[in-house]
Amino acid sequence: MTTTLFAASHGTSSPHGRLAVSRLVDAVARAVSVPVVPGHVDVEQPDVASAIADSAGTTRAVIVPLLLSAGYHVHVDLAEAALTAAVPTLVTPALGADERLVDVVVMRLAEAGYDRTDSVVLAAAGSSDPRAVDDCRATGRMLAARLGANVTVGFLSASAPSLADAVAEARRDAPNARVVVATYLLAPGYFFDLVGRVDADVVCAPLLTPTSTPRQLVEIVIDRAREATAGPR
Template identity: 55%
Template sequence: MSPSAASTTRAHDVPAEERFERRLAHTLQAPALVAISHGTSSPTGQAAVASLLAAVRESRPDLQVSGGFVDVQQPDVAATLAAVADAAPAVVVPLLLSAGFHVHVDLVNEVRGTVGRSTALSAALGPDDRLVTVLVRRLREAGLRAGDEVVMAAAGSTDARAVADCLETGRLLADRLGRAVTVGFISAARPSLERAVLMARQRTPGARVVVATYLLAPGYFADSAAHLGDVVSAPLLAVGEAPPPELVQLVVARYRELSAFAPLF
């Protein structure tokens, strides 16, 4: 194959949306991808989220990709947006599994208050089938068996919209597994994770209870869930592993949902 033919083949292998964005980068100012996570005091959790950000950068070297936090860690959202080079437009992608107070209030206010650049806010990561794919993989890695009861452990929120997002993920997981899934919350919402595990034990006496950890990364909440089931799966970002490709694809997909409208910012 000639070099020109090889080049043509590679170009055709790139999805149409990505070809559009790369052309846009040469003609306009492509929006920066600003990934904002919750933040954690756990060094392991910090490293896991940093590895996801690095994988996103590697997957899209044509974009400015930066990361910040809504809580606990620095830089905060305002500082992260201020550091985006050349007053480029920005798409803020919440690295949050559901859309609660942090998305609907904190990040909305930060985006609205941005001065000197056009800024847009994407949807949260979940619910999404790609997250369910990773949840199922983690359950299988943990040794899920046919007779097990499954409880999905979510962080929890006082915001009913975030709770609804988690319940929808539980429904998607149940559909994928072909069995009942009880959703329990580590904080703020009901049923509590402890109560959800008890409900599962009462439903099928003698069965193992397997907890599916619906958390982005290791940290305080993952530690809180770790002893509550007979078997507990790893978070979506597991210690010592490369980020799942589905998570990388999902972050970029949330960016794409808004970056195509960059000329309208």
């Protein structure tokens, strides 16, 4: 049986975002012994269904969502791609919530000059799917435990509080503190551009950048694929 791992990212029109994600896919490909093929759920081509259909020699497909939480794209778009594929296809859980993602958020905070006196707001994309929102809130709790400080989660779409409201509330609660936005987004793109427009003192880089592919993200992608194919123990 020839298994192919399909790395399913959201897709972006940002060249920086495309480069950052492609470097993650390349890093995963170097670390595993099976073919790794990129696909997308929006904006870019090929979509995941087309990537599977065009993958000659594949007899089993494993789709790993390069998404931080499991919302519509995982439960609908990728599920449909798996159901309609001509070969047996599994969809793994999303990348988060995972303590290793918190490792990367903490690293980005340190790079941005985070101080324990700062107020921290975690910026997440948001979703109409409550399961995805719960994943983001879980990450916020993990980050708060890691920092030993309060962390508010603010959303860029579909969920409340909005990032702008969360930043404003942080200012009201601690008017003499800097507000630092920890960016819980996979890569540069449309949503990261929105983060830069809020009234924060510091905005951290996303988890991936064109020049930084944290090993934790590579490990999570590989683990999701291995867990999905291991079967019951």
